[in-house]
Amino acid sequence: MKSHSDFFHGADTTWQKVAIVRRSLMFISIFLIECITVYWFANNLSPSFPLLLQTLIVVPFAILLFWLQLGFFTAIAGLWVSFRRGRFRILPSQDSPISPLDTQNTTAILLPIYNEDVAYVYAGLKSMYQSLKDQNALDYFEFYILSDSDDVSIRLQEGATWLSLCDELDAHGKIHYRQRKHRKKKKSGNVMDFCRRWGKRHPYMIVLDADSLMSGTTLQRLVSVMEQNPKVALIQSPLYTSGVSTLFSRYFQFLNRLYGPVFFAGLHWWWLGESQYWGHNVIIRTQAFMDHCDLPRLERGGHLDGDILSHDFVEAALLNRAGWETWLAFNLENSIERPPPTLTDAMKRDRRWCQGNLQHWHIIWSRGITHMQRFLMLGGILSYATSAVWLVWLLVLSYSAVVYPDTPVIPNTEGTLALTLLSIALLFFYKLFGLFEAFKDHAIKNFGGWINASLGITAESIISILITPVKMLYYTRFIIEILAG
Incomplete structure (x- = not known):
């Protein structure tokens, strides 16, 4: 077989x-x-x-x-x-077996944050940590909280909550916290700063957002699929919404959950190995990202100059340009983000x-x-x-x-x-x-x-x-x- x-x-x-x-x-x-x-x-x-x-x-x-x-x-x-049952699914099925993972080279789980709701961010991290612990999979992962916050009170709260969480979970050495003094290139610069400091330690990094949630099984499955496909540099998870109960967010969640599976599958059908990257809930081959995705500032002399804000699309394009494949795992479950609570948001x-x-x-x-x-x-x-x-x-x-x-x-x-x-x-x-x-x-x-x-x-x-x-x-x-x- x-x-x-x-x-x-x-x-x-x-x-x-x-x-x-x-x-x-x-x-x-x-x-x-x-x-x-x-x-x-x-x-x-x-x-x-x-x-x-x-x-x-x-x-x-x-x-x-x-x-x-x-x-x-x-x-x-x-x-x-x-x-x-197409031949070209990066994840054959949601129930496909997870191959044994490498304990010597752990996967980094990144939470880049900027003046976020500290309690919410750490609650999500705790949930993912506990999910991995329940599945005896903690040895395969390390968490990195990458703070770009410039509000002093929030930074103090982040540091204190990190220490408290490490004590509660006995997670010293498994959950890391870094404050960056200068917010250069915003989120893309935050992730690249991690790569320069710790990228050599981790063959893969799973990039999350402040409101991201992924189950322990989903995290392991992403690593397993990446290890089995050496030509792939990036696997994007589908993004499903949950966690807010306003009228607008419920409307958003309904259309996302009902129509999302059809559209995610359709995008996969014609994207195949040239998928977009949506900024989070994604696993990336760290060395490939370091080699090709250090983005410059745009300096064309116009109003669109400056840091590249939608950096994720560009990073996927640069990986494809270098010969790497990028895929959408359209049939992956338990990849969550929080919807905006109001139309204004x-x-x-x-x-x-x-x-x-x-x-x-x-x-x-x-x-x-x-x-x-x-x-x-x-x-x-x-x-x-x-x-x-x-x-x-x-x-x-x-x-x-x-x-x-x-x-x-x-x-x-x-x-x-x-x-x-x-x-x-x-x-x-x-x-x-x-x-x-x-x-x-x-x-x-x-x-x-x-x-x-x-x-x-x-x-x-x-x-x-x-x-x-x-x-x-x-x-x-x-x-x-x-x-x-």
């Missing part, structure tokens, strides 16, 4: 060839629908509209249609993956992410970046820029309705009905895919059964309809503020 490593790496270039086929299939499908729909749309605009107005109607429509199709086909791919976070993603415009053109990673960084930009495109489109349509009140944008024809049905499919069918996936995996009971899950989808859809225009305005404002400096 083949080992996991033989099973996965039977041929060095197999996944690369399959990736070309899969991506070609998906993007040709998107291209064909795009061409047919945009051609029909453009040819059915009122001839009384001037050319400039027609262009301002058609171009945003084409961009938005492409973006919706990308999500739709990703969900279809995820549904396909759920029916098949979510927008504060998105403001940072928006600036970081816009910075990628400079990095996309760097020499040696793979075409896949260029596209993924462009996708990160579009995740915010499409809001501005949508707003412009709505304003243009409003202008046409005022200036040409007796002229509909599109006449009422059979094609109009087809366009309406296509829009409904692109906007809502993924919800049915998520519901079907939950039923197939016997997870529907976690949502209270079919009826409660269906009611939940209805409520989530209503909230999304209300929130999406608000996010559109926020994202457009972010882009204007960032580009204006």
Whole structure:
């Protein structure tokens, strides 16, 4: 019987060839629908509209249609993956055996923190430590609390709580605490500082966030899979949310848990060994990271200069450029983060992410970046820029309705009905895919059964309809503020 490593790496270039086929299939499908729909749309605009107005109607429509199709086909791919036991899963199954781990070279578990809720951070660390202890796996791991906090009272609390926790758990020598005096390059600099100090001691590092939680089994499984795949530098866990009970966070958790499995599987289907890195809940080969991921400051003479904020996307691209593989373990369980409690908190976070993603415009053109990673960084930009495109489109349509009140944008024809049905499919069918996936995996009971899950989808859809225009305005404002400096 083949080992996991033989099973996965039977041929060095197999996944690369399959990736070309899969991506070609998906993007040709998107291209064909795009061409047919945009051609029909453009040819059915009122001839009384001037050319400039027609262009301002058609171009945003084409961009938005492409973006919706990308999500739709990703969900279809995820549904396909759920029916098949594919050869290209970095983790064959959640129940695959964990191989014996190396006790001489421990894996570092990093908690980079910056003025966080100390009690919450240490409670999460304690939970993970206890989970590993219960499974007799503590010998394989060491914890590092990497503090960049600049609030003196918080730093004092961090140090005192660390000592107290080490005493409580008898964990002196297993849980380390470091304060950095100068917060150079923010989180990416914090992790790289760890690498310079202690990286040689640990072949792998599991990078967490202040609100991350992972079970002992999940931590061990990540190390086991990494050891069996020597060409892999990074394995990203899927991110599921839990831990907050506000209305917004419950809404966020519902869509994350119901639709997440389909989208994670779909992303894996066309990413394969060129996965993105989402900043935390990830295992990284330490030496590869040290060799290729010491990021410079951007100095292009514009408003996007400075530290690279969305460093994780860039680090994955640099690892791929160096010949390493990066994978999404889409079927891994018990990888948790805390959702933002309110829409305001979510927008504060998105403001940072928006600036970081816009910075990628400079990095996309760097020499040696793979075409896949260029596209993924462009996708990160579009995740915010499409809001501005949508707003412009709505304003243009409003202008046409005022200036040409007796002229509909599109006449009422059979094609109009087809366009309406296509829009409904692109906007809502993924919800049915998520519901079907939950039923197939016997997870529907976690949502209270079919009826409660269906009611939940209805409520989530209503909230999304209300929130999406608000996010559109926020994202457009972010882009204007960032580009204006």
